[in-house]
Amino acid sequence: MKFITGKIVAGQVIVDGAPFDEGTVVSVFTHEADEPFELSDGEEAALMLSIQEAERGEVISGAELIASLRGP
Template identity: 50%
Template sequence: MKIATGKVVGGKVVVDGGPLEEGASVTVLARDGENGFTLSPEEEAELLLSIAEADRGETISAEEVLAKLARRRG
């Protein structure tokens, strides 16, 4: 999996950096107004690792997440 940024030019997405593989399936998340965000290289690496874990089915249920949050709130 690869994360890429870009801009719409002439109605088409132009990706920054090297080209994507021909025929690659992509998901486009368009910023709504000025509510975008920027990741540091470390944050991007962590995000990619997390996405890979999810792709392998290494997830936890919503109930587990909520229980952990409740314990933190004490």
């Protein structure tokens, strides 16, 4: 897993640095142009843990999430 930045050019994501291999699956997080996207070490660790859980299939459905927010 790695993080890399880029921007949209002609409808495509252009990344800074070395290109990804063809077929690489990526996730895109966006923010406003005047809003920095920075994570603390703890936030990055929590994000990585969540990504690993999702990759293992440890997820819930949208309906389950909504039900959990409504409470008992």
